[in-house]
Amino acid sequence: MRIPLFAMIRKDLQVYLTDRRAVIMTIIAPIVIASFFGYVFAGASRRDEPAKIAVSIVDEDGSSVARAIVSGAEKDRNLKLSEQTRAQATEAVRKGSVSVAMIIPHGFGDAAARALFSGRSRPDLTVLYDPSHAAEMGMVSGIMTQYIMQSVSAEAFSGDSASRVAEESLQQLAASGMPPEQREKLRNLILSVQSYYAGAPPAGEAKDHVPGLAMPYNVSEHAVTSGEDVAYNGYAHAFAGMTVQFVLIAAVDLGIGILNERQRGLWKRLRSAPISRRLLLAGKAASGSLIGLLSLLISFTFAIVVFGVRIHGSIVGFLAVAAASAIMATTFGILIASLGRTPQGVRGVSMLAVLVMLMLGGAWMPAFLFPAWLQQLTFVVPTRWAIDGLEAMTWRGLDLSAGLVSSAALLGFAALFSLLSLWRFRWEE
């Protein structure tokens, strides 16, 4: 049975290599599209500086507090700040050229300083945001809180209007019915802080001296990958997702090809030879898997050479995941041929199934962006195991066992697809 099996594999490879469209779809297309997505999504990983969020700020107040907020935000490494009018900022958000716009309204500085002690009559700070960048809105709000608290507290304790603000605040507290002894303690506290800042060296003379409330900690950021000198490479994810995508599309073509061969009477001729049905399907599975594996390996070789993607995990594990992914995809293609009747009828449904598998598997966007429940649910989709496995062996740098777990899951899916194919394959016309 070796000669017929090898002949079937060789023939399918010959047919594949003579089909320019098939070669483009399995080799060229994944490289081109993964390169594009890798470039788009991997921007941050290529630089030491984080990707900056485009933010507009509108200073309608013009107070020293507002100027301090703008000045602080301008120096933030996470923000790309531009000062605009309210109309300009609104238009910029609407057009998507900035993600967030923050409007400091007239009287904000005074009102915020007074509200610092009384908690009453807090001024509104308007934040406009692009709903497609809701996550960035949260980040910007968090970052700006630091500068606002610092600027407002500095004004309340040490600014030109500090005494007036303190007096007004205390009068408000008196009107609120605060007991005299408590009001006196608060007054002493405020005056003590003001006295402290009045006697402190001017800004710039004392290192690390920051008037007002300052962040009581520094954040030490460490990206955890396979090693300290290993940066996240977004191309690794893009190539994992796109190669799995095109291997699956090639598998759909394989299934449709089987149906075409049946329509053309080729399967009758094959079955008239003294070879078993299992061998016929095994030949298809072997050739399809080889083509899929070839596509994966060529694409990743390109990513390694051109984009510096590295297999920081196990090379054996990477090859195992790649091979298991190709086998899973091929058996899926054969399953399509088993369930379908005509090439025309099966194409649309199978492509829809592939697109759903790719979407849930994290081929287009990393699965960690999914809601938690969806992240768990998508483990029932084989593409999730394929993409996670390839990522585990590349930039995550996990060990062989992680690769073997993914491979075992993929082979489990392949076994399921094979059994269903053997059960449902229409051998008789």
Next chain:
Amino acid sequence: MLEARNLKKSYGELQAVNDVSFKVSPGQLLGLLGPNGAGKTTTISMLTGLLPPDGGAVLIDGSALGGDTDPAKRRVGVVPQDLALYEELSALANLRFFGALYDLSGARLEQAIDAALTLVGLVDSRKAAVKTFSGGMKRRLNLAAGLLHDPDILLLDEPTVGVDPQSRNAIFENLETLKSRGKALLYTTHYMEEVERLADRVVIIDHGRVVADDTVAGLHARMPAPANGERVTLESVFLGLTGSKLRD
């Protein structure tokens, strides 16, 4: 050599083949005729091992044909009605593939390919892609693919559909050659003149049953001579046995 013995096959309520029996001997060409839906294709499918019969047996030299991997299938060559070829590949690559399905390899395979291509007159086109072939060349290559493993029995299912007279004549000459080599040939067609020219014996089936099994001369003798003095043709015999009603 090849015997269909009491073959039966049903598809649900439809009895496609009902007690069909005939024999093909070495050096003989048996024409299998029947209108559309008569049961020819189902019979051929059982003879090639594609369909298991519900009853009866396919015998090769007295032994029943078994399952998919029965070695006896090596003694049978199939030339299907469809052009069962890979159009993207060359004639040579196609023949190498079909030969390997019968465990041919190396020098044996190359010799078999040379012999088959010589027989069908395609030696000069061996390296050309099949998609560049004319319809007649494809039909001849289709025949060559069925002959590679030098089968004792050749089943030909409408092998001349859509070919020009030159290619048809070439195929006929190939079949005469094979007959002279002692091969047993089973030939189905809708072209009565082909059967009249080639067949040593004719089996006509209709509604799943054999309605005639005779030589061409014997079939001619079954019909009274036309009053206008014209000679009896196989077509008139065929229509006399199966009727003139249109079949779907």
